[in-house]
Amino acid sequence: MIATLLLSLFVAGLLYYVFSAIYYVTLHPLASLPGPRLCAISRIPYWYVSVQGVDVPWMKRLHDQYGPVVRFGPTDLSYASAQGWQEIHGAKVQEKAVEFAPQPVNGVAPMLTTKHENHVRMRRLFSPAFSARSLKAQEPLFKKYADLLMYTISEVGADGAQPIDLGRLLNFTTFDVMAELTFGHNLGMLAKNEYSSWVESIAGFLRMLPFVAMINYYPVLRTILFERFQPKWIREKRETHCNYAAGLVDERLRVGSKHPDVWNLVIKEEKGRGLTLEEMHSNAENFMLAGSETTATLLSGAVYNLLKDGRSYTLLCEEVRGAFTSADDMTLESLANLPYLTAVLKESLRIYPPVPIGSPRVIQSAGQLIQGTYIPAATRVSVHHWSTYHSSANFTSPDTFIPERFLSPPPAEFAGDAYEAFQPFGAGYRNCIGQGMAMHEMRLLLARLVWGWDVELGKESEGWGSQRSFALWIKPPLVVKARLRKR
Template identity: 35%
Template structure:
């Protein structure tokens, strides 16, 4: 048999395999009965479609139903019950839905709290960090948080005369990065003080996107040959990921070498870590990257979204201004505890987390072979609940595409609207739930309440970026890529 004949036979067999595999996936696969794009049924490429993440699947989900096939062996079941079944604490006798190989890293590599797939190992990491993120512990760190917020207020006052305003997208990133850096490593990063993006901030987004690319290459090795033509900056993305990990390692090493240090987040990770120093360093490096990224970018995204939506809903901004300015005679009185009593402030925060969740996509889990909201999901099937779909479904929310903070008010509030009485708050899961729910929820809420309250108390806001349309101009690349949002912060005249 000639070489040409061998090649032809190989191509013919490959084509037959592809056709057979396609027919099986479309008509005979256990998930074939579920709706979804045909491309999703035959290839995982739909799962890696251009941002927003798997847009075709997410957009079609509300119309096709709450159960959607998003890949040949993957289901999105977007109901409150499904979210609990998949991600919640499992009752006795029911196996855990473990994280999928989306979180896989190199063999022997220490994993962070977000990437660890083993439930027992994850539980140990979470146990170490739990106290640091508790309300009680954060209250002891509140002065650090407020120090940076007041620094931002001071910088905004200096720039108040600039008719072009300030780019709040950048400033919120700088602020949350400084806060999480100090709380994690016990040292300032200087982003707010210097009013500029530190190198680490500048590469976090690219590093996260590169992580998603690495996962894509593992699933589709041949794409390594194609991606360079589609992404001319691929090499920079991958270099930034390496640099991000290098900085994480340096920060972890510096903190590890501190004999005496403030009671920061890393202190809880180091405590009792009885393995060799190199493994400890890898463990800390991995968690440094996670804490800094998750602890800064997501809160900054929520704050940017709040600013945009409030400026586009003047009545909501006016109501918030009245509540905050009536409640506080001085900025110093604005604290984590005091803002717990500002009901409209909290309603604004909840509404932005619903309408524009910082983590909008479902977190993939592997079914052990169990029912999810009445649907039997075969063992080995990837399954998740899509946060965006849950929080935009008309089945659970009245006027789901509208920014309406009043939906979170109680009947005792004068602006309570009975039209929202049947909203299903069980569908509100911006921080996840169960043993894998976001450990930083208390810190995030504390930051958002104090930051928003202080900015509203100190300034009148004027939108400069009138051409920005938030939903149109934000795109999902594992993290939200946000547009510049120029806003004038005008010091208010106080009697």
């Protein structure tokens, strides 16, 4: 009796899967879109490469083979075009596919992943903290950490006698900056030349992101298996990490601050109204990762590509060193007026985007027309940064680091480049709220580095660009020698 029942269930499940596979390949509204047949019936190929950290080159190969739109799952589409940015991120109402982000421990989604109405409200509340006026008020803080970074480079590198891991020092700097803006005080990493245990745990958690996405994607896995049998150490580690950030926010709110940090500017604007304490906790943790790791990653990539290229490094040195007689003269306005410096950062964002994957949106109930094809509700669509920026359909010599393509006007050879396809901070009303802050911080730190030091890439880092990724890149040490420039 039981054996017959089990056999019947197995046969029923098998038939369901077979008929579902036939439907997804032949009759589903996405059946006409290009992509591997196996991906049309299952997400397993994507999960397989994702857990290995090689989904970025895999997706690029699919776009090279199938074109600017690829069906890489039964209800998943990846785009690699300017039109994709306009039509996906230009929608008036966008909901993110939240299963691809860790769920907050306190159950309150941050601005990055919350629903449309909450996102609009939170963005309005946080906007004053990221405005041009606020950025100018925060300028002394950025200069303070730029000074400390230069001092630490000198101390750790013994004025050029010893190699240093510049990527590590850049991480210390950006996390300390964001901690002071978010918690009212830094984490002391740059001064101590060591990671805090809280930040160190982030790197380990990144490797778990594919598994988190997989569990969240399938409700059965989440509700029946993971929530019941989740290892206790995973839950405790996540709770400890989130509670640590929440405690720092609570302490900052209790003590107060006279500095123009995030909460001062938000509270001043709203007089304490509009954000719940739980929303503050969730967003603080999110700001720390989004505003720190990505900035340090981009700067590391910029330094690597500059030193590997040599020619562009020389041109940047000439521009920065020719513009300033003293580091004290580097201001938000003066740095923004250096065209080659900005071009270097933009080209670095193109060739080595800190977040190389797409940020999936869920098509709303009415469906949507994208690149001339009707896309049904509940489909997950995204523009894949790496594939878009490394496509010869969008950029001339896409795999070559050429900052000149972002000069104004660009050389004639780049006249056909699809600059609208370049959206490193996202597009539409859900784009990165802190992009102005990030650009200033990157300009300042990179300018200070090339103004004060002659930097040489270590042999052990010649293959630094070959990296795996789990939403963010897993960076090896960026070993350089930095010698004080003779003036």
